[in-house]
Amino acid sequence: MYYIDPHIHMVSRTTDDYETLAKMGCVAMSEPAFWAGFDRGSVDGFRDYFRQLTTFEPKRAGWYHMHHFTWMCINAKEAENVKLSREVIAMMPEFLDLPGVLGIGEIGLNKNTKNESIIFLEHLDLAAKRGEQILIHTPHLEDKLKGTRMIVDMLCDDRRLDRSRVLVDHVEEHTIRGVLEEGFWAGMTLYPVSKCTPERAVDMVELYGPERLMVNSAGDWGPSKPTAVPDFIMAMRRRGHPESLIRKIVYENPLEFFSQSRNFNFTPPEGLPAVEAK
Amino acid sequence: MSVPLSAPDLLTRDFLEVRAKILELAACLDRFQRAEGSLAGDPRMRRIQDGLAVLQGAAQLESAEPNRAEQVQQIFSLPYDEEWRKKWGI
Numbered sequence: 001m002y003y004i005d006p007h008i009h010m011v012s013r014t015t016d017d018y019e020t021l022a023k024m025g026c027v028a029m030s031e032p033a034f035w036a037g038f039d040r041g042s043v044d045g046f047r048d049y050f051r052q053l054t055t056f057e058p059k060r061a062g063w064y065h066m067h068h069f070t071w072m073c074i075n076a077k078e079a080e081n082v083k084l085s086r087e088v089i090a091m092m093p094e095f096l097d098l099p100g101v102l103g104i105g106e107i108g109l110n111k112n113t114k115n116e117s118i119i120f121l122e123h124l125d126l127a128a129k130r131g132e133q134i135l136i137h138t139p140h141l142e143d144k145l146k147g148t149r150m151i152v153d154m155l156c157d158d159r160r161l162d163r164s165r166v167l168v169d170h171v172e173e174h175t176i177r178g179v180l181e182e183g184f185w186a187g188m189t190l191y192p193v194s195k196c197t198p199e200r201a202v203d204m205v206e207l208y209g210p211e212r213l214m215v216n217s218a219g220d221w222g223p224s225k226p227t228a229v230p231d232f233i234m235a236m237r238r239r240g241h242p243e244s245l246i247r248k249i250v251y252e253n254p255l256e257f258f259s260q261s262r263n264f265n266f267t268p269p270e271g272l273p274a275v276e277a278k
Numbered sequence: 279m280s281v282p283l284s285a286p287d288l289l290t291r292d293f294l295e296v297r298a299k300i301l302e303l304a305a306c307l308d309r310f311q312r313a314e315g316s317l318a319g320d321p322r323m324r325r326i327q328d329g330l331a332v333l334q335g336a337a338q339l340e341s342a343e344p345n346r347a348e349q350v351q352q353i354f355s356l357p358y359d360e361e362w363r364k365k366w367g368i
Contacts, residue, residue: 112356114366114368117363117366117368118368121368141354142354142355142356143356144351144355145351145355145356145358146355146357146358149358150358150362153363154363172351173345173347173348173351174348174351174352174355200347203347205279206279206280206281207279208279209279210279238291239281239282239283240282240283241282
């Protein structure tokens with residue numbers, strides 16, 4: 001089955017992984033800007049990272065006939081440095097109109113601090129002023145519930161935001177309901193240690209239905225599995241779910257969400273419907 | 279949304295995996311106990327005990343609410359304060 005991975009950090013993966021993803025049926029991916037394992041020291045460090053995301057990674061994906069899309073931001077962990085964060089936010093418009101840049105992300109909270117919240121709000125302001133889509137990181141483990149509720153508070157307080165253009169990622173059993181009930185999209189991240197397993201993701205599909213729901217692999221520099229979405233597809237099949245339902249979650253939903261971005265340009269594989277950018 | 283497989287089919291499919299996970303937990307607790315040092319008063323052990331208590335409802339499948347995963351997640355979560363923005367002035 002063809003699928004789209006809506007959240008995967010390909011800068012952390014080898015070219016072999018691109019080839020494997022293509023062989024597994026991946027036709028497109030979106031890569032949010034994130035914490036690459038170390039704190040960067042200057043705005044130029046971020047500029048180089050954004051150049052990598054907008055030039056080299058699409059090229060690598062193209063070698064295997066996949067589409068690569070991306071998102072710009074300073075992540076929550078490095079947002080603790082407010083001065084640097086503001087420099088990065090001021091520089092981001094250099095990239096936001098480039099082909100394949102879908103919006104601002106993955107912004108959010110890490111340890112749920114005041115500084116992280118301030119920079120999250122400043123990202124939201126930029127997104128609202130420019131009409132950008134938003135992709136959100138929610139914290140891990142014991143910080144997740146509190147941080148997700150704080151994020152939803154801030155999103156709901158900003159009436160300029162169109163909730164159907166906001167994706168809240170890394171939802172789990174205790175956070176998914178609040179995100180969907182407020183009208184946002186939700187992403188389930190399959191991860192060996194700190195997030196969700198394929199079987200639990202299928203449980204959440206059964207509990208909440210497929211609307212505004214996606215599944216992704218994260219596929220970052222930590223212990224992670226870039227082919228986690230095919231694992232989810234297999235778990236859905238083993239539970240007896242129809243192919244049409246699986247396709248909606250792993251292909252049609254990402255297309256529907258991404259097509260709201262002005263920089264989304266996607267050629268579907270033969271036999272599958274095209275979605276025009278809105 | 280409905281669950282396509284019946285409960286007996288799911289149990290047949292998942293029985294050995296559940297058994298393996300319970301064994302893994304049992305072995306972990308044994309390991310803690312065999313090692314030097316005390317865990318008395320460690321709040322993480324309290325959370326583990328609270329989590330196991332939620333699972334004990336599994337013996338009464340008909341009466342317990344099917345939200346054990348959510349309950350366990352809540353046990354391992356920090357509290358949320360609705361007044362957080364007011365306190366920080368943002």
